[in-house]
Amino acid sequence: MKAASCHSLRQSLTLRVTAMFVLVVALSAAGLGMYLYRAFVGELERRDDIQLLGKLRQVQMLLGRPGAAELVSSQPDYFRDTMSGQENSLVRLLAPGGAVLVDINASGESYPVPASAGWAPGPASIAHWSSSRNAPGRVIAGSARLGGGEVTVIVARVYAERSAMLARYRGQIAGAVLVSALLAALLAALILRRGLRPLRTLAPQAALVKPGTLAQRLDVDAAPSELRPLIEAFNAMLARLQEGYLRLSSFSADLAHEFRTPISNMLVQSQVMLANARTATEYEQLIASNIEELERLARMIGSMLFLARAAQDDVVLARQQLSALGELKNASDFFSGMADERGLRLDCVGDGQVVADPNLLRRALANLVSNAVRHADQGSTVTLRAIARDGATEISVANTGIPVGPQHLDRLFERFFRADAARSNADGSTGLGLSIVRAIMDLHGGAINVRTNADLIEFTLIFPAAAAPGCAG
Numbered sequence: 001m002k003a004a005s006c007h008s009l010r011q012s013l014t015l016r017v018t019a020m021f022v023l024v025v026a027l028s029a030a031g032l033g034m035y036l037y038r039a040f041v042g043e044l045e046r047r048d049d050i051q052l053l054g055k056l057r058q059v060q061m062l063l064g065r066p067g068a069a070e071l072v073s074s075q076p077d078y079f080r081d082t083m084s085g086q087e088n089s090l091v092r093l094l095a096p097g098g099a100v101l102v103d104i105n106a107s108g109e110s111y112p113v114p115a116s117a118g119w120a121p122g123p124a125s126i127a128h129w130s131s132s133r134n135a136p137g138r139v140i141a142g143s144a145r146l147g148g149g150e151v152t153v154i155v156a157r158v159y160a161e162r163s164a165m166l167a168r169y170r171g172q173i174a175g176a177v178l179v180s181a182l183l184a185a186l187l188a189a190l191i192l193r194r195g196l197r198p199l200r201t202l203a204p205q206a207a208l209v210k211p212g213t214l215a216q217r218l219d220v221d222a223a224p225s226e227l228r229p230l231i232e233a234f235n236a237m238l239a240r241l242q243e244g245y246l247r248l249s250s251f252s253a254d255l256a257h258e259f260r261t262p263i264s265n266m267l268v269q270s271q272v273m274l275a276n277a278r279t280a281t282e283y284e285q286l287i288a289s290n291i292e293e294l295e296r297l298a299r300m301i302g303s304m305l306f307l308a309r310a311a312q313d314d315v316v317l318a319r320q321q322l323s324a325l326g327e328l329k330n331a332s333d334f335f336s337g338m339a340d341e342r343g344l345r346l347d348c349v350g351d352g353q354v355v356a357d358p359n360l361l362r363r364a365l366a367n368l369v370s371n372a373v374r375h376a377d378q379g380s381t382v383t384l385r386a387i388a389r390d391g392a393t394e395i396s397v398a399n400t401g402i403p404v405g406p407q408h409l410d411r412l413f414e415r416f417f418r419a420d421a422a423r424s425n426a427d428g429s430t431g432l433g434l435s436i437v438r439a440i441m442d443l444h445g446g447a448i449n450v451r452t453n454a455d456l457i458e459f460t461l462i463f464p465a466a467a468a469p470g471c472a473g
Helices: 002-010 013-063 068-074 076-084 160-195 197-207 228-275 280-310 324-334 336-341 358-375 433-443
Strands: 089-094 100-104 127-130 136-146 149-158 320-323 345-350 353-356 381-389 392-400 447-453 456-464
Touching: 013 068, 013 089, 013 136, 013 149, 013 160, 068 136, 160 197, 228 280, 320 324, 320 358, 324 336, 324 345, 324 353, 324 358, 324 381, 324 392, 336 345, 336 358, 353 358, 353 392, 353 456, 358 381, 358 392, 358 433, 358 456, 433 447, 433 456
Parallel strands: 345 381
Antiparallel strands: 089 100, 089 149, 127 136, 136 149, 320 353, 381 392, 392 456, 447 456
């Protein structure tokens, strides 16, 4: 239970976005705090350097006054008090030979003695050092006139309080970063909870979608613009599911009806036959009739298996370049006997090449030609034509016969659909032939069209000129 809860937290969008937001805020606050800290320290050091240079200039001016030499020798304490000014100021006067004339260093601090930087030293001449208590310090040496000669003035300062102040400042920055992160976490959680409210409202709407309520759609208008593509895609998926569910329901009903008819025929005939004693001839007739019904069922099952397999993604086509007119002549020869029985003439015209799977192409042509031969007017001509047009190869089968209403054209390729009683299953048709043809064309990436003109009906297969081999579904 605990592991599932932890996994749920890791998968939480709110938690993940909040964590990233907190991380961004913390890094930004830390970066800003570091920048401000460095800027503050740099400004303090700049001010310290200016004050140290000012202290050196002050000593130089005091030493240059008349009588300064006598004061240094006779009243060094007076001069020491005048020059120190601040407790953290260290001043040392060196004679040209290096002898110490004055050393203002009440704490006895030891610090380095840099070389003299002349009469007007700048900030670049300031040296850094650390006191015995690890406090930062700065020192500079310059030249000054004392009496008639030249002396070296060394001015140093120790910033003992600086380290403690900067430590407190760093602590304040760390505290500010922590508080910023906590506030960011709270605000991010509140903002995300409010911002993800449209997503939470989608869940109850999506829960209402069931097999019986596939017409239900999610509200697009009330959703924010970022969610609209997702909702529109979801609604489109629902529309496809609804269409597929309706087709499946219709197909199941049609399938039950198609299976029920031959099974009922066999059952009734067998019951009638068994009701009384029959001759061997009558039993043979019954068996022959049942075999016809069983053959029809076998054809129907085979057709449905083909359609089911064609709808998968693992169908690999063995495409070849074939003669379109040659394939039409093969189909014409195969159905010539059936055509002669009805007094029909099969006319093959055209030319060109087609890239297709030979077996599937022949099955599609067989379905179209058999359909045309069954429904063509007796004594008429069934025209099989091949033509290259607009980079594609078109193969058409046309016949004259009972006209099909325009309202039925779009449904001719549905499974088990029959436009009228004349196209019933009395002739052994399973009602799946045109559906198989459309499935074959889908596998080839082509199309099938149908057009009518008075009593003429023409089916046209359109094959791409150079369809790439591969899988289709």
